[in-house]
Amino acid sequence: MRGTIIKLVAGDYTILSDHQIYIVRARGRFRNLKQTPLCGDEVEFSYDHLSQYGTIDQILPRKNVLIRPAIANIDLALIIMSVEKPTFDSYLVDKLLIQCALAHIEPILCVSKCEKMNPAIQTLIDNYQLAGYTVILFSAKEKINLETIKSYIQGKKIVLCGQSGVGKSSLINSLCENQTRSVGEYSSKLGRGKHQTRETEFIQINDAFIADTPGFSKLNLNIDESCLARIFKDFDFFANQCKYHTCLHENEPHCGVIEAVKNKIIHPQRYQNYLQLLKEIRGEKKIWRKK
Ligand SMILES: Nc1nc2c(ncn2[C@@H]2O[C@H](COP(=O)(O)OP(=O)(O)O)[C@@H](O)[C@H]2O)c(=O)[nH]1
Ligand SMILES: [Mg+2]
Ligand SMILES: [Zn+2]
Incomplete structure (x- = not known):
């Protein structure tokens, strides 16, 4: 069978395949090959319904890999930057744009708390747009442009990037509101209840998958x-x-x-x-x- 790894916790891989959820292990041979299946990987796996035991047999070729968070096949990075608290940091935006370019991930600059916009920051943001980047001003609080973000993330695997406090969790919560859940027991909510060490996990919003850990936490610039x-x-x-x-x-x-x-x-x-x-x-x- 073929599926997508959407969650990894302590060696248990959750795979989504044809709207069904399977929890499987990785084969030992991956360790010998020094390969690790990652969240976001497309895999071939086998599953025995009687014993409810399954294994990942093969990792399909990857589009890209991030190290931190360890995640594969990302289509889109939402660079979340707020107008205030914390203030818009264009140096960090540029660094993140470079990281996206290096990883071959399409970036979208999403400016949060946009109801607090001021002319100086607007001018700076306009310049990113003029430069050719996609820019979306949004507000989770005032529910501005959330539908626009939804339309961009459809059918994609996404990482959020941005400092703490910019409104990443608020955005995810707003996007999750009123959504119909289609996937088995897999919850689209920010389920933080169980005491397990969550390694990586996608949150499903309709047919979009958003990694719930911010991307590019380590920003080395390894270019000439x-x-x-x-x-x-x-x-x-x-x-x-x-x-x-x-x-x-x-x-x-x-x-x-x-x-x-x-x-x-x-x-x-x-x-x-x-x-x-x-x-x-x-x-x-x-x-x-x-x-
Ligand atoms: N004014 C305003 N505040 C917001 C908005 N979105 C989030 N916040 C506030 O920003 C703070 C940080 O939000 P949070 O989602 O936890 O940020 P995270 O650390 O990036 O996940 C909280 O106090 C939110 O209430 C918004 O659209 N407008
Ligand atoms: Mg948060
Ligand atoms: Zn020149």
Whole structure:
């Protein structure tokens, strides 16, 4: 049989297959192969209804893998950033956008608590939209744009990213409201009741699966400078006008990106973030020289 791993707790894998739930173990040979089935994996498994024992036999090829949380085949990352408490952190947004690009996961910038919007943050957010990113302003409290988010997540496996306090749990709770539950005994609610060590789990919202642990908790930037310069869609676009094709848009003459910043097409904050990220990947903080 073929199914999707939607939950992993202490070696017990919950598999969803044709609207049925199966709890199975992984075969020992995965350990020998140094492979671990992960939440999100599509697998071949066998199950004996009499003994209610089943095993995962094969992991199908993965689209991508995240390390923390350990999860596979993610289609979409919702980068949740609030207008206030905590305040909108565009440096973190840019870092998360890079992580998404590296993992080949489509990002959507979801700005929470949007009823608290102010002009300065709106301008910054507009710039992400202009740059070519999908941006959704929403409010779990005022129930704004929740249907829009629902339409984007349909049929996808999703991770939420964002600091604590931005409203991730509130969003999930709002999305879960009034939904029809179709899947066996598997609860769509945030069931925190049982005292088990939950490792990873998807929450099902209609035909969308949302990982209930925030993605990218470890943000190492393991890329080189030229990649960074190409990763932001609008930077890459204006780089066509740079004199040097190796331009890193720092202080080179005739730089299309610096020109776009001067012309207020690229927001100065995003350009500052870029320079800071360049510094960070060069590891300048770590260099120590004896005087
Ligand atoms: N004003 C406002 N507050 C919100 C909204 N959504 C969540 N909050 C508040 O933000 C705080 C953190 O929310 P929570 O969902 O626990 O954030 P999480 O840590 O990301 O899961 C709580 O006090 C929520 O009541 C919203 O749309 N508007
Ligand atoms: Mg939470
Ligand atoms: Zn340039």
